[in-house]
Amino acid sequence: MISMSKNKPILVIGAGISGCTIAERYANILGKKVLIIEERENIGGNCFDYFNKDGILVPKYGPHFFHTNDEDVWNYLSNFIEWKPYEHRVLSFVEGKMVPIPVNIDTINKIFNAKLSNSREAKAWLKKNVEVINRPKNSEEAAVSRVGRILYEKMFKNYTKKQWNMLPSELDPEIMNRIPVRTNFDDRYFTDKYQAMPEGGYSKLFENMLSNKRIIKKFNFNFFDSDINLKNYEKIFFTGPIDKFFNYSQGKLQYRSLKFIHTTLKKCFFQERAQINYPGNQKFTRITEPKHATGQKSKKTTIIKEYPTWVGSPFYPVINKNNLSKYEKYAKKAAELRKDGIYLVGRLAEYRYLNMDDAFKNALNLFNRLNKKQLKTNQEHVLQ
Numbered sequence: 001m002i003s004m005s006k007n008k009p010i011l012v013i014g015a016g017i018s019g020c021t022i023a024e025r026y027a028n029i030l031g032k033k034v035l036i037i038e039e040r041e042n043i044g045g046n047c048f049d050y051f052n053k054d055g056i057l058v059p060k061y062g063p064h065f066f067h068t069n070d071e072d073v074w075n076y077l078s079n080f081i082e083w084k085p086y087e088h089r090v091l092s093f094v095e096g097k098m099v100p101i102p103v104n105i106d107t108i109n110k111i112f113n114a115k116l117s118n119s120r121e122a123k124a125w126l127k128k129n130v131e132v133i134n135r136p137k138n139s140e141e142a143a144v145s146r147v148g149r150i151l152y153e154k155m156f157k158n159y160t161k162k163q164w165n166m167l168p169s170e171l172d173p174e175i176m177n178r179i180p181v182r183t184n185f186d187d188r189y190f191t192d193k194y195q196a197m198p199e200g201g202y203s204k205l206f207e208n209m210l211s212n213k214r215i216i217k218k219f220n221f222n223f224f225d226s227d228i229n230l231k232n233y234e235k236i237f238f239t240g241p242i243d244k245f246f247n248y249s250q251g252k253l254q255y256r257s258l259k260f261i262h263t264t265l266k267k268c269f270f271q272e273r274a275q276i277n278y279p280g281n282q283k284f285t286r287i288t289e290p291k292h293a294t295g296q297k298s299k300k301t302t303i304i305k306e307y308p309t310w311v312g313s314p315f316y317p318v319i320n321k322n323n324l325s326k327y328e329k330y331a332k333k334a335a336e337l338r339k340d341g342i343y344l345v346g347r348l349a350e351y352r353y354l355n356m357d358d359a360f361k362n363a364l365n366l367f368n369r370l371n372k373k374q375l376k377t378n379q380e381h382v383l384q
């Protein structure tokens with residue numbers, strides 16, 4: 001058992017959403033010294049962005065569009081950054097036509113040359129076209145029961161095959177259920193109350209979160225190759241892949257990765273929206289154009305093509321029965337470590353397909369849970 005000396009610092013492994021949140025809370029709320037180590041050269045995990053040589057703010061590991069309904073998360077992040085309102089809208093390039101995704105009335109009208117004009121007609125259309133499946137067992141069943149087989153074939157089947165290298169029938173229903181179906185003309189990708197981009201970029205947000213001098217940051221620092229002595233820390237938070245932490249003792253968990261090809265063009269904009277999806281035979285899944293979201297003014301623009309792959313950094317946990325049953329075994333081992341002050345937290349450590357706001361919330365909840373007593377005492381102290 002690691003000594004729980006309160007004078008020892010906190011060790012955080014990984015400087016992504018979960019790691020930065022935990023480090024920030026321990027330093028700013030409890031006045032702890034924190035060492036945060038990161039194997040990459042940059043902050044913010046997959047949210048990291050930077051100004052490229054043409055001066056365009058671009059994400060290194062794929063686009064991130066912030067959205068949340070959670071007041072706590074919104075207020076928490078607003079301590080560190082100004083926001084620039086941005087509502088994400090996505091088009092899908094289906095057989096030569098640009099149609100809104102999520103499926104809405106315009107999507108149906110454009111693809112089927114229909115003339116639906118209101119929610120009642122859209123609901124009737126869906127009722128006629130969907131297959132009734134009470135409890136979808138996989139993502140194919142989830143899709144055909146929500147949009148019908150034709151839209152599934154045109155917009156979801158091949159895109160998912162490219163994204164996951166698996167047919168939707170091999171994936172749990174949750175993956176397809178992430179995308180809503182609309183019986184109105186709303187073409188926003190998300191309907192959350194708060195939708196915005198951090199002014200100046202995500203990296204700035206994370207740098208501001210870690211600005212406390214009590215936080216020591218080390219980049220290009222690989223925990224597994226290091227001789228860090230865990231006994232020197234009051235608590236340890238690991239935010240990397242859980243299977244790697246346990247040296248793959250229960251077998252490897254699958255993660256899907258992405259390769260990004262950036263191209264800068266001498267024109268203000270390349271495409272109509274920040275994101276266009278390609279469910280057809282192209283090898284890439286989508287093209288994103290950050291300027292639409294960041295609002296940056298420039299005579300140039302950078303576009304990013306995404307090619308799904310198995311090699312490279314772990315991006316998406318592959319949620320299916322096989323991986324989840326392996327994960328359960330790791331999760332049991334992780335639970336045993338809590339008594340030693342070691343916690344596995346976040347998308348990779350908990351093998352969950354978390355949206356950004358859920359990842360912040362998850363880390364905040366862990367911090368609040370672990371420090372309930374201390375936070376209550378602090379609160380009482382402030383009130384006296």
Ligand code: UDP
Pocket residue numbers: 092101155156157159160163175176178179277278279
């Ligand atoms: N998807 C699809 N067609 C699309 C967009 C998404 O089939 O045009 C499927 C695909 O399997 C994807 C899942 O829906 O992985 C969830 O989409 P989301 O946009 O949430 O993916 P993310 O932005 O997290 O990559």
